[in-house]
Amino acid sequence: SADVVGGPRFRHRKISVKQRLRIYKPNDLKNLDQEELQQRVAADIETGVEKNEEKEVHLHRILQKSSGQLSIQKKDYIPTPDASETWKEFGQFYQGNFDEPASYIKFSATVEDCCGSSYIMDEVDDTFLSEQINNKKQPLLSEDEFELLCSSFESAIHERQPFLSTDPQSILSLDELKPTIIKSDSNHQSLKISLAKDIGFSAEKPIVTEFDAESQSKVRSLTFLLEKFGDQLYEHWKSRKIESSHTEIFPKLKFERPDEKEEVDPYVCFRRRDVRQPRKTRRIDILNSHKLRALHEELEHAQKLALLVAKREQVSLNLLEKELQVFDERGEFKKLKRALSIKEDDELLINPKSRRLNIFA
Amino acid sequence: MDPSSVLEQTTQDVSNLPSEFHHILNEIRSLDTEIYDVRKKTSMKDSQMQKYIKQNGSLSVYSKEEEFTDKIRDEISHCKKLQMKKCTMANTALFLVTKHLAKLEKSIIILEEDGLLAPLEDETD
Numbered sequence: 001s002a003d004v005v006g007g008p009r010f011r012h013r014k015i016s017v018k019q020r021l022r023i024y025k026p027n028d029l030k031n032l033d034q035e036e037l038q039q040r041v042a043a044d045i046e047t048g049v050e051k052n053e054e055k056e057v058h059l060h061r062i063l064q065k066s067s068g069q070l071s072i073q074k075k076d077y078i079p080t081p082d083a084s085e086t087w088k089e090f091g092q093f094y095q096g097n098f099d100e101p102a103s104y105i106k107f108s109a110t111v112e113d114c115c116g117s118s119y120i121m122d123e124v125d126d127t128f129l130s131e132q133i134n135n136k137k138q139p140l141l142s143e144d145e146f147e148l149l150c151s152s153f154e155s156a157i158h159e160r161q162p163f164l165s166t167d168p169q170s171i172l173s174l175d176e177l178k179p180t181i182i183k184s185d186s187n188h189q190s191l192k193i194s195l196a197k198d199i200g201f202s203a204e205k206p207i208v209t210e211f212d213a214e215s216q217s218k219v220r221s222l223t224f225l226l227e228k229f230g231d232q233l234y235e236h237w238k239s240r241k242i243e244s245s246h247t248e249i250f251p252k253l254k255f256e257r258p259d260e261k262e263e264v265d266p267y268v269c270f271r272r273r274d275v276r277q278p279r280k281t282r283r284i285d286i287l288n289s290h291k292l293r294a295l296h297e298e299l300e301h302a303q304k305l306a307l308l309v310a311k312r313e314q315v316s317l318n319l320l321e322k323e324l325q326v327f328d329e330r331g332e333f334k335k336l337k338r339a340l341s342i343k344e345d346d347e348l349l350i351n352p353k354s355r356r357l358n359i360f361a
Numbered sequence: 362m363d364p365s366s367v368l369e370q371t372t373q374d375v376s377n378l379p380s381e382f383h384h385i386l387n388e389i390r391s392l393d394t395e396i397y398d399v400r401k402k403t404s405m406k407d408s409q410m411q412k413y414i415k416q417n418g419s420l421s422v423y424s425k426e427e428e429f430t431d432k433i434r435d436e437i438s439h440c441k442k443l444q445m446k447k448c449t450m451a452n453t454a455l456f457l458v459t460k461h462l463a464k465l466e467k468s469i470i471i472l473e474e475d476g477l478l479a480p481l482e483d484e485t486d
Contacts, residue, residue: 102391106384108377109457188460195452195459209453276366288364289479295371296469299462306382306455313389313451317444324437327407331430334419346419350411 114211117144117187119151120250128236133229141229144219148186149229152222153237154249156180168242174234182223189222199310207310363477367468375461385454389447396440403436 054060058078065076112118121129121143133141156177157164164171185191192206199207208217240249254267262268279285330349336342406429413423423429472478 101388103384103387106377106381108381191459191463195455207452207456208449209456210449279363284477284479285364286479288368292364292368293481296465299458299465303458303462306458310451310455313448317448320437320441320444324441327433327437337419341420343418343420346414349414349419
């Protein structure tokens with residue numbers, strides 16, 4: 001039966017009509033050796049897993065062994081992970097609903113776009129916030145605001161002092177850092193505020209997109225928070241920053257430095273070795289310049305249309321809000337009129353004729 | 362940095378934008394139809410109430426006034442929720458394109474400062 005096991009790869013051939021096939025009758029089957037029957041099946045069928053999965057280390061070993069026709073009787077097996085346990089607090093951390101859209105999802109935003117603040121409070125921050133800042137009955141600073149401030153410190157220091165780890169004590173003071181913080185646009189916040197202005201919001205309020213959590217809308221503006229809590233929080237953050245190794249408060253992935261090859265350290269990941277060579281000419285790249293300008297123009301057109309759509313939806317929302325308000329006020333008005341038996345001004349309760357032009361009519 | 366690499370990068374960045382716009386606008390439309398249907402019902406009830414006032418004055422109470430008032434409130438509030446969803450979607454589309462545009466404009470400024478970008482073509486040419 002050894003030759004039946006066959007080579008590592010069995011090529012599927014169509015069954016030829018000319019080839020004679022042996023036919024077993026049902027009563028023959030009983031007499032066939034069970035083992036032989038199984039091997040027959042094994043020889044005729046492919047391994048049954050996908051080609052790339054045949055490379056899985058344990059499976060590969062088993063396949064090779066059977067192909068090598070070794071008679072070692074030691075049983076090989078493929079280890080499988082056990083059924084993972086459920087996590088009790090899952091429901092607490094994963095909340096919310098996702099409504100399925102009518103058509104397939106189209107999406108290209110990055111993880112960072114959807115994460116909000118880059119700084120995430122840990123236990124140390126939590127204790128500091130509740131004991132040092134919010135020690136009175138009413139919370140003064142929310143967790144989101146705490147994180148907003150810290151991420152802006154983080155990005156500002158990164159910009160101003162990229163080599164802070166060489167001399168952590170030389171870290172800038174908050175006053176020196178403030179201009180950078182105010183200028184920086186963390187999380188596109190100022191872009192969102194200016195878009196809100198374009199749409200027609202009077203207050204300095206950013207627009208809300210699908211990437212923003214609802215809770216973010218309660219966060220007060222960065223300049224206000226800096227004024228009120230900046231000093232206190234900066235001292236806390238600064239001390240953490242100085243004490244941390246490599247002046248990174250949170251664990252980071254380890255990357256290869258540009259122009260360096262690191263082969264030994266097992267923690268170095270995602271090496272990028274492709275280097276773009278500059279063109280060997282000083283001439284201006286006319287063709288690509290024009291293409292770039294054309295693309296710029298098209299994007300501008302797209303932006304204009306998108307702005308108009310956003311405006312239209314905002315106007316529709318305002319209209320609905322007003323309508324609800326008018327409806328409520330009419331109800332109140334009716335009640336008052338009846339209580340005081342006033343007969344006049346009924347026309348205020350009826351939509352004027354011109355409103356019949358309304359799209360809903 | 363040179364025009365061709367910026368062009369390549371930007372093309373890649375916005376490559377999915379057209380289909381995202383298509384998707385967002387389609388979702389807005391389907392919400393809009395939903396709103397339209399609810400609003401039709403609302404305005405029918407509202408005009409029935411107004412017709413009664415026109416004929417009998419506001420001092421006499423329309424038999425279904427309370428029932429209608431509650432329903433109309435609910436319906437308009439529901440529409441408002443849907444409309445807010447539409448606003449968020451429209452804002453997302455606007456934000457996406459503006460973000461890409463801002464990034465491109467930043468690169469254009471850098472290229473211009475380095476003298477690597479051909480000037481704008483004259484309109485009169």
